[in-house]
Structures are given as C-alpha cells and as structure tokens.
Amino acid sequence: MxxxxxxxxxxxxxxxxxxxxxxxxxxxxxxxxxxxxxxxxxxxxxxxxxxxxxxxxxxxxxQLYEAALHSAAEELRHCFDEPREGPPLSRLSRALDRYLAFVDGHDTGFSALLQGGSVVETSRTTAIVDQVRRSAAEHIHQHLGVTAPGPWLRMTVRVWITSVEAASLMWLDEDKRPPAAELRDWLVEEFVAALTVTAGRDPQTAGLLGALAGDDRH
Amino acid sequence: MxxxxxxxxxxxxxxxxxxxxxxxxxxxxxxxxxxxxxxxxxxxxxxxxxxxxxxxxxxxxxQLYEAALHSAAEELRHCFDEPREGPPLSRLSRALDRYLAFVDGHDTGFSALLQGGSVVETSRTTAIVDQVRRSAAEHIHQHLGVTAPGPWLRMTVRVWITSVEAASLMWLDEDKRPPAAELRDWLVEEFVAALTVTAGRDPQTAGLLGALAGDDRH
Structure with a gap:
C-alpha cells in the first residue's frame, strides 16, 4: 500500500x-x-x-439513498427561509420560486420519492418527507403571524401544501409546462382562494385574509 | 376425513x-x-x-391485502357513480358524501394505504390507488361535460382530488372533525374557488364556470 x-x-x-x-x-x-x-x-x-x-x-x-434524501430535505427546507419583510404573498412567491427550482433540479428523484412504489424501504423516507411538509406549514403560519393555528387554518394550509406537491408532479409529467413562473402565480392565487373559502366559516382565517388583502403584491 | x-x-x-x-x-x-x-x-x-x-x-x-384493496377500490369507484341529472355541484356533493362515508368506514386502512410506510410492497398498491384517482378525474370531466380537458383543467381537477385525499386524512387524524357534511361543503366550495382561479387564465375552464354559476345548488 x-x-x-x-x-x-x-x-x-x-x-x-x-x-x-x-x-x-x-x-x-x-x-x-x-x-x-x-x-x-x-x-x-x-x-x-x-x-x-x-x-x-x-x-x-x-443508506446512501436515505443520506441523500436527508441532504435534499435540508436543501428543500432552505427554500422556505425567507425574511419576514415585505408583503406576505411576495414572500410566498419567492419561496415557491426556490421550491420549483428545486423540483426542476431533482425531477426524476422528486417524482420517484413522492409517487412511492420504489424499491427502497418507505417508512423512513416517508417520515423525512413528512418533516419537510410540517416545516413548510410552520413557515407559512409564522409568515401569516399566527402562533396558534386552529383546525380550519391548519387544514387549509396543509391541503394547499399537498396541492403544491401534486401540481409539481403534474408539472414534471407535462415536461415542465406551463413555465415555472405561471405555475407559481397560479399556486399563490389558489392559496388565497382556498383561504377565502375557509374564511367564510373560520374567524381566525377571516382575520388573516384582511391583512393579505392589504398586501400590494406586485 | x-x-x-x-x-x-x-x-x-x-x-x-x-x-x-x-x-x-x-x-x-x-x-x-x-x-x-x-x-x-x-x-x-x-x-x-x-x-x-x-x-x-x-x-x-x-395477496390477501391486494385482493382486499382491489375490492375496496371497486367500492370506492361506485361512490363516483352518479346520474348526470340535476345541478353538477349537487352531484359532486352526493359523490363526496359517499366518499366520506367510505373513508369513515375504512379509517385506519385508508390512512395506512395513503400514508405509505406500510410493510407491504407498494408499487402495485400505488397503481391501484392511482387508477381510482384517474377514475375520479374522468367522472368529474364527464359531469362537467368536457370530452377533451386541457392541461389547466386537468391540473385543477387532479390537484383538487389530491386535496380531497389530504383533507380526508387530516379529518381522520382530527377524530373525524368537523362533521362530514361541513367538510363536504368546504371541499365543494374549494373546488369552485380553484376552478375560478384557473378560469382567469384558461378559456375552457372559464366556459365551465359559467355553467356552474347557473347551478342552483341548494
């Protein structure tokens, strides 16, 4: 040697x-x-x-796959790091830009992971993905200025996060069409629309919506 | 013997x-x-x-699990059987009532299946679940009277179906609160809101929305 x-x-x-x-x-x-x-x-x-x-x-x-996944999850969590300055919807847009860039850069792996059916053992990988989802939800609550989200708000935010994942998977399936910026705008508008529906039955969400409405996004 | x-x-x-x-x-x-x-x-x-x-x-x-899953998938597909009569949103409400009754009656198994991480091999079970999702999307397109859904409409419908699944899982996690009828109404309203956002950039969806708006739901 x-x-x-x-x-x-x-x-x-x-x-x-x-x-x-x-x-x-x-x-x-x-x-x-x-x-x-x-x-x-x-x-x-x-x-x-x-x-x-x-x-x-x-x-x-x-072991390599899980280590790589941990590293990717860390990278994904960094996408949500956004200073609490300026209009909340602009912050959301920037975070989504980073998220979609991540999806773009990890296309096949992202699909394989989220669509399951892979050869690797899934319980631990699912746990890693769920932590990223929880982290995304917490970031959103924080940016909305909410410390104790009620069940309706939590449901709306979590369901929207699932929508973002589903839309990202379809986006990859459709050869990354429409352009990421269009998809991002659509997702932001869908978020506001989802909150608006919830606001009709939840005072906490209705209160937030007032603040978002005063947000001059562009 | x-x-x-x-x-x-x-x-x-x-x-x-x-x-x-x-x-x-x-x-x-x-x-x-x-x-x-x-x-x-x-x-x-x-x-x-x-x-x-x-x-x-x-x-x-x-083998037993997959056979049981096939049988459950068949039952789930029957939830979507709804005559094409009356206002489309009322049809959607009735289908959702049956779907939520199914979720209610298969609670733990439903969560285990959709949240993954089970001990059973996942590629075939994922395929069965995906077929149910595709079937749900086709039913919705048919009830909307659309034979050739464009990418935006397909995206909106598929993403909403994912929302229904995510909301159902959270509903089970929250001990089946709010009552199923409230969750159903929220999901129907979220669907209309999602279509409305899409209608802002897609003429096909905008055309459908006009028909839905004339729908006297209650």
Whole structure:
C-alpha cells in the first residue's frame, strides 16, 4: 500500500470523502429512480472504488439513498427561509420560486420519492418527507403571524401544501409546462382562494385574509 | 376425513369461500394497519383454519391485502357513480358524501394505504390507488361535460382530488372533525374557488364556470 498508488483515496478527509460520495449519490438519485442507481454508479461518479463506497456507507444503497434524501430535505427546507419583510404573498412567491427550482433540479428523484412504489424501504423516507411538509406549514403560519393555528387554518394550509406537491408532479409529467413562473402565480392565487373559502366559516382565517388583502403584491 | 368433522369447510362453494375470506380480510384491513393484521387473524375472523386461508391465497398476506384493496377500490369507484341529472355541484356533493362515508368506514386502512410506510410492497398498491384517482378525474370531466380537458383543467381537477385525499386524512387524524357534511361543503366550495382561479387564465375552464354559476345548488 504505497501512498502513490491510491492518491485520490488519501487526499480527502473522512468528512470530505463522505460529502463527495453523498454529492455523487445526490446527483444520480436526482435524475433517476432509486432502482436505477447502483453502488457501482455512485462509485464511478465519484471516481472511487465500490469497496470504498461500502466503507463509508456499510448499509449500501439504502443508506446512501436515505443520506441523500436527508441532504435534499435540508436543501428543500432552505427554500422556505425567507425574511419576514415585505408583503406576505411576495414572500410566498419567492419561496415557491426556490421550491420549483428545486423540483426542476431533482425531477426524476422528486417524482420517484413522492409517487412511492420504489424499491427502497418507505417508512423512513416517508417520515423525512413528512418533516419537510410540517416545516413548510410552520413557515407559512409564522409568515401569516399566527402562533396558534386552529383546525380550519391548519387544514387549509396543509391541503394547499399537498396541492403544491401534486401540481409539481403534474408539472414534471407535462415536461415542465406551463413555465415555472405561471405555475407559481397560479399556486399563490389558489392559496388565497382556498383561504377565502375557509374564511367564510373560520374567524381566525377571516382575520388573516384582511391583512393579505392589504398586501400590494406586485 | 369425515364430512361431519369439517362441515364449515364444505358448505360453501369455492367462490363463496373466497368471498367470505376476502370480506373477513377487508374488515380487518379497514381498521388496522396492514402490519397489524396476520393470516391467523383473518382465519379467526372467518372461522376457518390458517391452512385453508393459504389454500385460497397461496401468496399469503400480500395477496390477501391486494385482493382486499382491489375490492375496496371497486367500492370506492361506485361512490363516483352518479346520474348526470340535476345541478353538477349537487352531484359532486352526493359523490363526496359517499366518499366520506367510505373513508369513515375504512379509517385506519385508508390512512395506512395513503400514508405509505406500510410493510407491504407498494408499487402495485400505488397503481391501484392511482387508477381510482384517474377514475375520479374522468367522472368529474364527464359531469362537467368536457370530452377533451386541457392541461389547466386537468391540473385543477387532479390537484383538487389530491386535496380531497389530504383533507380526508387530516379529518381522520382530527377524530373525524368537523362533521362530514361541513367538510363536504368546504371541499365543494374549494373546488369552485380553484376552478375560478384557473378560469382567469384558461378559456375552457372559464366556459365551465359559467355553467356552474347557473347551478342552483341548494
């Protein structure tokens, strides 16, 4: 084992190597269904040997997939980071722009994950996705200035988040038509319309709507 | 092997026995997560031996689960059977009443199926659920009198169907509150609101909305 025989294996620290393998996996899982990604593919994309991949991820593909998913979930949560400044609907538009850019950049992986039916074990991956959904709902409540959302408001927000996911999947199915900006505007308008219906039976939501209405969006 | 020793095994025809086992399985899968139902439970509920269950369902629990799911999907599709008479929104209300009664009667199984993360293999179960969704969308297009729905209308209808599912899951999570009739009215109003937003950018949907507006619902 001369250092010169395996220079690439030694140049990186453990953390750096792990992160490099993860990046390679993420790149593959983003554009292929999990069942179409092999450990050999990951090794090749990272320019390392298959045993090295196993050394860092002894759980094999399932472990790599989950690690990649955690990393993608983190990235997705960053999409929701939006300063609490300016009109709330403009903030929502910007967050949706980042979200749709994420969907665009992880198309096949996004579909495979949300449509289920993949070869990977689903209970843990579902839990990761659910955490992202919860995080999105909390962000929305915060931006609406609500600390204790009642059942109707929670229902409306969660259902709209599901709508965003469903619309994103259809958007991918339709070769990313309409343009992301049109889809984003439609989703924002659908959110306001959904809140308006709920406002008819829920005073809390009705109160928020008044504030949103004063919002000069464009 | 005297006939009197196993009278129950002989009284039913093959079809009747199969149907009896399926009913027992459906009853169990409706109110428990699939991982909490064993073949012994099915045998006990049907009052037969475990080997007999295996004789009819050699694929074991997975086969029984899928058979029960097919049967439930059929039942669900019947919820959408609604004569094309009277105001379209009244028809939608009646179909939703039947749908919510189904959700009510299959609560735990419905959640387990749609929330994934079950022990059963998911690709085929997902396909069954997707067929029900497609069938629901087709029914809606037909009731709206549309033979060639464009992308915006399809998106709006599919996204609303996803909303109905998400709202149903939350409704189960919230101990079936609000009352089903309130949830149904909210869902119908959300549908009209969603179409109204789409109508702002899609002439086909705008045309339908005119017809719906003339609909005296109550």
């Amino acid at each position: 001369t250092p010169s025989a395996t220079p690439a294996y030694r140049r990186l620290s453990v953390e750096e190597r792990r992160s490099q393998l993860l990046d390679a996996a993420l790149g593959l899982f983003a554009h292929r269904a999990p069942e179409d990604v092999s450990l050999d593919d990951v090794a090749e994309a990272a320019g390392v040997s298959r045993p090295l991949v196993y050394r860092y991820f002894p759980g094999g593909k399932q | 005297t006939p009197s020793a196993t009278p129950a095994y002989r009284r039913l025809s093959v079809e009747e026995r199969r149907s009896q086992l399926l009913d027992a399985a459906l009853g169990l899968f409706a109110h428990r997560a699939p991982e909490d139902v064993s073949l012994d439970d099915v045998a006990e509920a049907a009052g037969v031996s475990r080997p007999l269950v295996y004789r009819y369902f050699p694929g074991g629990k997975q």
